[in-house]
Amino acid sequence: MSQPxxxxxxxxxxxSLRSxxxxxxxxxxxxxxRKAIRENVADIVAEQPIIGRAGDTIIKISxxxxxxxxxxxxxxxxxxxxxxxxxxxxxxQKGKHKAEGKGGEGGDEEGVDYYETEIMLDELIEIMFEDLELPDMERRKMRETLSERTLKRAGVQRAGNPATLDKKKTLKTLIKRRVAGGTIDADEPSSVRRDDLRYRRRKPKIRHESNAAILCIMDTSGSMDNTKKYLARSFFFLLYQFVRARYRSVEVVFIAHHTEAKEVTEHEFFHKGESGGTKISAGYKKAQEIIAARYHPKIWNLYAFHGSDGDNFHDDNDEMLKCAQELADVCNLFGYGEIKTWGNGLIEVLEKNLKAENFKAVRIDSKEDVWPAFQSLLSKERIRRAVREQGDADAS
Amino acid sequence: MPASLTELATSGDRWTMADLAAWDEKIRVLVDDFGLDCFEQEFEVCDHEQMIGYMAYHGMPAHYPHWSFGKSFERQKTLYNLQLSGLPYEMVINSDPSVAYLMRGNSLCLQILTMAHVYGHNDFFKNNFTFRHTEPKGLLNRVKLHSNRVRDYMTDPSIGLEQVEPVLDACHSLSLQISRNPSVKRLNRGELEARLFKELTKADKPDERAFATALEQPLLEDEEDLLRLLLEHAPDLSDWERDLIGIARADALYFLPQIETKVINEGWASFWHHQIMHALKLPHDIHMEFMVRHHQVIRPTPGDINPYHLGFMTWRKIAKEALGLEDKHDDGGPLPLLGDAAKGVRELMLQIREVDRDTSFLRRFLDEKLARELDIFEYAAQPSGDLVVTNVADQSGWREVKQTLLAQVGMGSMPIIKATKIDVKHGHRLTLSHEADDRELEPENAKQTLKHLYTLWRRPVTLETKVDGKDVAYECDEDGFSVLD
Incomplete structure (x- = not known):
């Protein structure tokens, strides 16, 4: 045969493992x-629902x-x-024809301009923080959960982590067993059996005051484009991270308004645009309704933030101020963010007329403004906290 | 090696290494009987992860590193995980000895089929004229050496990945702008001058002044090999950059024959696996699985061209005609190609596999009857964006359909772009010209590729082409990219 x-x-x-x-x-x-994502993070964040989702959620992005x-x-x-x-x-083939490019082995054929990849939400958030140039220390604060989660003792159990072994209870059980079996006086040294082991049992302690609710209110009139939504979403997201880090359980409510307001899902909140005029008071009233129905201020820490481009029916301004005052009274913090101001804007009107030290109006024109604006909002939170603690001290 | 052949490849597999060797023994007898002439063959059993790796690196895991292979790997893996693409049954490297991979998860039937198919490719690599310049003997070592040099540049503190990568990116985007027939001899400097002198001689009177002026510019012989152009004429490349360009070009030259022979080569391997599998007298269950697998590979992909199907059917037509077998006696089964009676037919086929590539193969053997049988059609994009059938393989249309097909097989799918002038006196401007047929360049790709060329040429670059039938020049210089009408 010639073929060897x-x-x-x-x-x-x-x-396979080694090489x-x-x-x-x-x-x-x-x-x-990652680099490509970083360059497009504004579009991606504006398109993806990210608030209130777990960090290990995998999202698909182009x-x-x-x-x-x-x-x-x-x-x-x-x-x-x-x-x-x-x-x-x-x-x-219907619709857009595929780009030609059949190169054979050597040619890398790909019709589409877009490349789809998957990324963990945490990774995306990290990139967003980088994009917003969040200082490292602040970034860490955002991630650490400083919640007031505590545990209380609730008896013993037969299985558990060795670190929670209750030695005293274990020995007691051992002695009881030997008494019952009549071997308590025997000479041989006592040996612990698996049956004797007792572990401390703990139950998480529920503290109702560690709940927080965030009320995201946004003007969804037609002028809110993707860039504005990115800025608004970045801001809402920072707020969410901040609040989540401080409370054990956090609920988020999305309220979209133009002349009327309704509660919507996150997706609708950022994707549905309405046309027509704007009545901000409607959004604030809706927020109050929701608070009255679900989030009693005694039990819930309330954070309200309103994103708008500052265009409101002139007639509505008085009503708006009244509602804003009422909202500020029940919230820990009430923020108003004006994104790429339309016309004169409302910042001055609100700042001048609202009597609430927990209110802050900020202007956001570009992503560079997001972080400073957020910090100035937080400074209000610090003041508020200090005032509260002072009040508590006075009372006692 | 022989000791391990008796062991199970891995526990749980439905076949042993000894099974593979035994079937290989039988296949090789048939390979000889059919007159195929192969390199020595090596088979390596791998898992699917390794197979994805081999595919990403065109079968050569020792290949030099580049992110595009990582991208290719990820894509293959995603497709595999989503079960959108089964992995191919075969991966053969054009080297001597020939190396092929067998995936361990495959059934015994698939392994036998793969081995039979691989011998077809092996014979083709060894004998087809387009592979003659590929020097298969030293291939794996050459790839390894190139890889080492690229890695050295990447780790060299004075060069580094950040500098190596853009050069490789640019090389890869230009690498298929290559001479379509590497066996055509290039003229040397003296011959080029002689030719120029002859062109400038009118009525036996040489135009000495024009000749002298022309000699001040580099003499280009319709250069369509853009990487070679860079190597020979780019004004300021450093040594390591030149080396990288040479390495990328060697890769392209290695792939060129594979691109040029996709249809004829896959058809050849499929034709012979079909013959061999039938002649092996397989057990019934394996034979049934083979029939299913064979038809999965050899079936038309609607709307596209499946090179396996097109090649297989064309080879079958050649064999049937040479045997004088009429269609009504053809049941789709194996053809009587064994024995002395069919010697002439086998020799004819062996000769065709030696001298043809896709374009010549289809030009010679794709006739109206076959085109009609394969239902080949021509489509074009409409203003709406829909792709609509513009011609079918009937009596009036099949020639045009065939022309369109010929224009897209092999290197036909790559535009021909030639360097026509290097203007040394005016800033070393390089002028390229796209030889337009009725197909035009995709503008975004043209723009980005020209930018890649500029990163290596580093002097102004002009590309003359057509957009919507009008002459247009794309330019790239230190101010960026621009389009001149």
Whole structure:
């Protein structure tokens, strides 16, 4: 036989584990994806629901910019194969034709300009923090949960973590067992059996005052475009992170308003645009309704923030001020953010007429403003807290 | 090695290494009987993760690193995890000895089918004329050496990844702008001058002044190999950059024949696995699985061209005609190609596999009857964005359909772009010209690729092409990209 015997090489599991030669290139590709994400973070965050979702949620996003280019033909004319009875004029593919680029092995064929990838929400948030140039220390604060979660003792249990072993109870059980079995006087040293082990049992202590609710109120008239939504969402998101870090359980309410207000889901909140005029008082009234129905101020720490571009029916201003005052009275913190002001804006009107030290109006024109605006809002929270603690001290 | 053949490849597999060796023995007898002429063959059993890796690196895990392979890996893996694409049954490297991978999760039937198929490719790599310049003997070592040099540049503190990567990015985007026929001899400087002198000689009177002026510019011989152009004429490349360009170009030259012979080569391997599998007298269950698998590979992909199907059917047509077998006697089964009676037919086929590539193969053997049988059609994009059938393979349309098909197989899918002038006197401006047929360049790709070229040429670059039928020049210089009407 002229064809020589073939050589067979058996599968080596170690080989597979040891030599992952693609790891470096995959990491480098991943880096490039991250870079592309960073460059598009405004669009991505504006499009993705991120508030109130767990950090390990995986989200799918489209990124631009890691496509490989070659000289290729553009106008799609080509030959294809049918199933036997293709006729002239038949539509092969509806809609946008795919970009041509069939290069064979060497050519990297990809029709679409977009590259879809998956990313963990935490990673995306990290990138957003980088984008907002959040100082490192603040970033950590945002992530650490300083909640007032405590545990109280609730007896013993037979199984548990060795660290919670209750030695005294365990010995007592051992002695009881030996008394019952009549071996208490025996000479041999006592040995602990598995049955004797007792562990401390703990129950989380529920403290109602550690609940917080965030009321996100936004003007959803047609002028709120993607950039504005990104800015608003960044702000709401920072608020959410801040509040979440301080309270054990946090609920978020989204209220969209134009001339009327309604409670919506996060997706609708950021994606549905309405047209027509704006009546801010409607949004504030809705917030009060929700507070009255679900979040009693005695039990809940309330944070309200209103995002708007500052365009309101002039007639509504008095009503708005009245409602804002009432809202400020029940909330820990009430913020008003004016995003890319339309016309004269309302900041002056609100600042001048509202008698509440827990109110703050901020102006956000670009993403560079988000963090300083947020900080100035927090300074109000600090004052408020100090005042409260002072009040508590006086009372006692 | 022989000792391990008796062991189970891994517990739980439905086959042993000894099974593979035994079937290989039988396949090789048939390979000889059919007259195929192969390199020595090596088979390596791998898992699916490794297979994805081999695919990402075109079968060569020792290949130099670049992020695009990572991207390719991730995409393959996602597709695999979503079960959108089963992995291919075969991955063969064009080297001597030939190396092929067998995926351990595959059934015994798939392993036998893969081995039979691989011998077809092996024979094709060894004998087809387009592969002659690929020097298969040293391939794996060459790839390894190139990889080492690229890694060295990446870790060199005075160069580093940040500088190496843009050069490789640019090389990759230009690498298929390559001479379509590497066996055509290039003229040397003396011959180029002689040719120029002849062009400038009118009525036996040489125009000495024009000749002298022309010699002040570099002489370009319709250069369509843009990486070679950079190597020979780019004004300020450092040594390591030149080396990277050379490495990327060697890669492209290695892939060129594979691109040029996709249809004929896959058709050849499929034709022979079909013959061999039938001649092996497989047990009934394996034979049934083979029939299913074979039809999964050899079936038309509606709306597209499946090279396996097109190639397989064309080879079958050639064999049937040479055997004088009429259609009514063809049941789709194996053809009688064994024995002395079919010697002439086998030799004819072996000769075709030696001298043809996709364009010539289809030009010679795709006739109206076959085009009609395969239901090949021509489509074009309408203003609405829909792709609509513009011609079918009937009596009046099949020639046009065939022309469209010929224009998209092999390197036909890559635009021909030639360097026509380097203006040394005016800032070393490089002028390229796109040889337009009725297809035009995709503008965004043209723009980005020209930018890549500029990062290596580092002097103004002009590309002459057509947009909507009008002459247009794309330019790239230190002020960025611009379009001149």
């Amino acid at each position: 015997r073939a050589i067979f090489r058996q599968y080596q599991a170690q080989e 992952d030669r693609s790891a470096g290139d995959r990491a480098r590709h991943r880096q490039k994806v 990124v631009r910019g890691i496509k490989e280019y070659r000289f290729i033909y553009g106008n799609a004319k080509g030959a294809g194969q049918g199933d036997g009875d293709t006729e002239q004029g038949q539509v092969v």
